[in-house]
Amino acid sequence: MPHSKEVMVGIDMGGTSLRALVVDGENQILAIEKDATNPALKPDAIIRDLAGLVEDVMRSAGVKRKRLRAVSIGAPGAVDPVHGTVHNAPNLRWKKVALRDKLEALVHVPVFVENDVNVGVVGEHALGAGQGAQELVGVFVGTGIGGGIISRGRLYLGSRGAAAEIGHTILLVDGPRCGCGNHGCAEALASRTALERDVRAAIRGGEKSLVLEIMKERGKERMTSSIIQRALRRHDPVMTKVMKRAQYYLGILVSNIVNTLDPECVVVGGGIAERLGEEFVRPIRQTAYGYFLRRHDASRVKIVPGLLGDNAGSLGAVVLARQRLKEAA
């Protein structure tokens, strides 16, 4: 069986959905399958779903099962990639789950586990907006704000594997309370959760806004990226103002990252960036450049939206697994 015929399955595990794809040796996507996750299920049941999804997506790709080399998963929360365990994933209500070992017992090929944002950043670096950069930082804005660092071309994990938690760097000492318990974190200022908090507060304060109406129309209880996009398209004054402020904070977050790490490239990813692209990133870039200590060649630092959208995590998981298989060989 020649290596070039081998395929890999990459899976992005979210709090609400699973996304799996089959990729060949040239990183071409052969098939994609999605499934809902039910956080009410116990870990073992979700892991059985994962194993089922692997078989489904392999069938969709029309690739013989014996050609599957490995499965690689981006999982939310605190992950130990060495042991393949998920320490703590609040969205899934997981604590200390031996994801790798349990899934290997079901799929009978090597399984790799890494943090979901880290694999997203690896994906954008290897195949997306950050190709060729030796030093790159990814900033993923969603329910929270996650980050990933590429240093000398490789994923940087830090001494405890706790690096790149940029969503919990403080931008505003004694600012709004964050889910982590501290105050003034970037995540408490500029995540989708913070945007929704600020929009609802403005509406409660009597400001006119279409947001609740749009949510009702679309049958959504939460202010998703698509709701944000619609409200901006309809020039909703509250959404426009709240988004502008969040972009200002994100610009400062990016400049803090650049003043610390001076990467070649910052990729802004996640649901809002995917929908709004350059419209979302332009004001972030403008603010960031103004806050660089070294401004005369600021534009050498590229600040760009991600290119891979929903596939960043699962593609990055595959890229990372291939590196790890090579290292182990």
Add this chain to the structure above:
Amino acid sequence: MPHSKEVMVGIDMGGTSLRALVVDGENQILAIEKDATNPALKPDAIIRDLAGLVEDVMRSAGVKRKRLRAVSIGAPGAVDPVHGTVHNAPNLRWKKVALRDKLEALVHVPVFVENDVNVGVVGEHALGAGQGAQELVGVFVGTGIGGGIISRGRLYLGSRGAAAEIGHTILLVDGPRCGCGNHGCAEALASRTALERDVRAAIRGGEKSLVLEIMKERGKERMTSSIIQRALRRHDPVMTKVMKRAQYYLGILVSNIVNTLDPECVVVGGGIAERLGEEFVRPIRQTAYGYFLRRHDASRVKIVPGLLGDNAGSLGAVVLARQRLKEAA
């Protein structure tokens, strides 16, 4: 001439003083000489002073001139280590000075130039408080706040050579104005300059303080580290309060660094840290640990005062020059 008999001269160039030392192949200090810098002098005159200082310190060490292998300088401000130029050093009023080439023409041995904080961090990493760490960050608190990053055991410079400018990361959006023109930088909140601003403002506001009296006694116009130390020893209420707030900000700065880079060790250096040691660092550490996203093993990240004091920069300059000579060989 065996290698082990070779010596190096390391120089730390400050805005107000030059400090040179001769070091043997085992990093033992053979002699130290100091000289005042006069920022009113033109760069060429200061460079002639540097050359004179090299001869003086070699004489003090009693080492034959032909045993001098290289001179290595930590210079303040924006430095291009590849070309050995000082781009911009406001304290010295230097702009685009070809320090390496001009000094090599006078001393006739290779000259290396690096940023003063970077060499200080290299010194603490190689010979001081951060020995053995693969990932380390130095935070130097003085007139400003500078930083340096060691990654995989080596000085990390970033893609433009602009990394580790942690003094200009924003901790308090729209906070007090910084010398760099932005607002809310760590340097504008917790440097010695910020401390002095806050102490003077409190006194102007009618708060009782011994600080101005102590400055008069000691014949100082600026609130130096020794003035700070004396005021704290005498339980000056304004100094105690202002210092406590600065330590809180520095704790948050350190936690931002750790949440981003997850190093094994953070070395807090500079004049105040040198004088106050653990008394200065303890509250910084306590605040930082409370702001780590990953807290259960927070104490694995060491947060310690520097050990080398005034010698950190000149020793680090020598260590770095030795690495660069080796790489070039």
